[in-house]
Amino acid sequence: MGADGRLRAVVGLAQAMAAASTPRDSVRAAARGARLAMDGSFAAISAWERERGCLRVLVNEGERRAGEEEFPEDESYPVHDFPEITEFLHERWVGGGGPHAWVESAVGDRPGRRGEALRRRGRGTCVVAPVVLSGRAWGELYVARDEGLPDFDDGDAEFATVLAAVVAAGLAQNERLEEARRLAFTDPLTGLANRRAVDMRLDEALEEHRRTDAVVSLVVCDLNGLKKVNDTLGHAMGDRLLERFGSVLSLCGAMLPGALVARLGGDEFCLVGVGPPADDVVRVSEELCARAAELELGEGVACGVASTGDPIGPVKSSRRLFRLADAAQYKAKAARSAGPVVAGRDTAVVRLADAAAQEAPGERRRFRGRQ
Numbered sequence: 011m012g013a014d015g016r017l018r019a020v021v022g023l024a025q026a027m028a029a030a031s032t033p034r035d036s037v038r039a040a041a042r043g044a045r046l047a048m049d050g051s052f053a054a055i056s057a058w059e060r061e062r063g064c065l066r067v068l069v070n071e072g073e074r075r076a077g078e079e080e081f082p083e084d085e086s087y088p089v090h091d092f093p094e095i096t097e098f099l100h101e102r103w104v105g106g107g108g109p110h111a112w113v114e115s116a117v118g119d120r121p122g123r124r125g126e127a128l129r130r131r132g133r134g135t136c137v138v139a140p141v142v143l144s145g146r147a148w149g150e151l152y153v154a155r156d157e158g159l160p161d162f163d164d165g166d167a168e169f170a171t172v173l174a175a176v177v178a179a180g181l182a183q184n185e186r187l188e189e190a191r192r193l194a195f196t197d198p199l200t201g202l203a204n205r206r207a208v209d210m211r212l213d214e215a216l217e218e219h220r221r222t223d224a225v226v227s228l229v230v231c232d233l234n235g236l237k238k239v240n241d242t243l244g245h246a247m248g249d250r251l252l253e254r255f256g257s258v259l260s261l262c263g264a265m266l267p268g269a270l271v272a273r274l275g276g277d278e279f280c281l282v283g284v285g286p287p288a289d290d291v292v293r294v295s296e297e298l299c300a301r302a303a304e305l306e307l308g309e310g311v312a313c314g315v316a317s318t319g320d321p322i323g324p325v326k327s328s329r330r331l332f333r334l335a336d337a338a339q340y341k342a343k344a345a346r347s348a349g350p351v352v353a354g355r356d357t358a359v360v361r362l363a364d365a366a367a368q369e370a371p372g373e374r375r376r377f378r379g380r381q
Contacts, residue, residue: 016169019047020176027180034069034081036184040151040177041071047173048137048166050153055141055177056087057149064088065149073156075131091123111139111151111170113162128154135161139174143182151177199249200256203272208280211270212328215284219318219325226325227291227317229281229350230335231259231298232343235309236277243307251307255279258305262298266290280335288319288352295350303348313350314338320354330363337363 023043030036037055045053052072056065067085070078079085115135116128128136136154140147151174155162162170195207203211215226233255240248256273263271263281270282281298283291295313302311316334318325325331334353341359342351353359 016047019043020172023047023173024176024180027177028183030184033184033188036180037069038071038080040180041069044151044153044170044173044177045072048153048162048170049155051156051159052133052154054152055149056152058089058147059086062086068149078131087123111137111167111174113137113164113167115161116157132157134159137162137166137170139167139170141174141178141181143178143185148178148181150174197256197273200253200273202256202260202279203270205272205274208270208272208274208282209328211282211284212331215282216325216328216331218284224285225283225287225317225319226331227281227283227286227288227315227319228331228335229283229291229295229298230274230314230316230332230339231279231281231302232312232339233277233279233302233308234312234343235307238309239307247307251305252277254305254307255302255311258301259298262294262301265294265297283317288315288317291315291317291319292350292352295352299349310348312339312343312347314340314342314353314359315350316353320352322354322360333363334359 023040026039026043027036030039041053041055044050050072052070052074054067054070056067058064059066064086067082067087070080070082070085074080113135114124114128114137116125116133124136124138128134131154133154134157136152139151139153141149141151151170153162153170195204195210196202197204212226212228215224218224219226233251236248236251239251252273256271256279259271259279259281263269266281266283266286268284269286271279272282273279281291281294283294292315295315299311299313302308314335315338316322316331318331322334338351338353338356338359341347341356341362342349345351351359353363
């Protein structure tokens with residue numbers, strides 16, 4: 011491949027990574043682009059997991075051998091078997107050099123496990139390029155050729171160094187996008203999901219309910235006493251109460267497989283369950299109320315439950331499920347209930363929610379003064 015071909019390959023790799031919609035697609039695009047650019051038979055991208063002391067393979071692309079999965083669950087290698095990622099590269103950087111790729115051969119005498127791995131898998135040569143993010147070794151790009159094909163040379167190593175830099179730039183961009191996506195669906199104070207995430211999850215859940223009759227449940231919680239804590243002890247203590255209750259909600263939500271727990275805003279939280287029976291959701295809500303009552307700050311929680319597993323009538327949209335859970339929660343608050351109020355099991359809640367909907371269609375809350 012001439013200079014023009016290599017330039018096109020670099021551009022193609024960068025474009026493919028930019029077009030990837032998920033981190034998995036991004037690393038696959040990176041490995042495939044590097045393999046094609048290097049005329050390789052196989053390529054892999056591995057991340058250095060410092061806490062585990064290993065290189066974990068994220069993707070195997072190209073002509074895979076037995077045991078090599080495209081996206082392995084846990085294919086990893088101790089870094090002491092491949093010390094270049096920690097020792098050789100570090101010495102190069104300390105000496106003023108930059109990260110540079112190198113070539114290994116199945117018949118070479120370089121110490122380490124690379125040659126052995128090549129021979130075991132019927133490959134003749136490979137080039138290994140460090141992937142560096144923010145000045146730190148992140149992992150490596152590995153491209154190999156099968157036995158009988160031309161060996162990689164120093165020029166290939168130079169080119170692989172360039173490709174690794176392009177891969178690093180693409181990974182950094184994807185990490186920034188993932189962080190932005192995470193922040194878009196996360197409450198910054200508690201770390202729980204936010205209202206946007208709840209709306210999306212409920213829309214998906216109700217679509218599943220229409221297809222399979224899966225039970226969809228919504229628990230809405232109003233944290234009692236937050237204003238009093240803010241007014242008497244300060245907003246820092248109020249934030250502490252919100253964080254503590256968020257932890258309690260997360261713990262209780264874990265009792266329901268696949269549940270989503272969220273802070274809707276202010277002193278209001280919720281839990282979305284898809285699949286578990288309504289009785290299980292109610293039991294978890296009772297546990298939540300009991301644990302909230304034991305918090306050193308605040309005055310417990312008012313909790314309302316609405317589930318398609320109870321006699322609440324058809325639920326065609328998340329708006330109605332919210333309205334029912336809201337009505338139950340407001341009734342719990344007005345009665346200073348120590349446990350949850352459940353729509354359908356308390357028939358007055360359904361009437362209250364439906365009456366409010368007729369007066370103010372599209373609005374969640376029209377319950378104050380109706381208890």
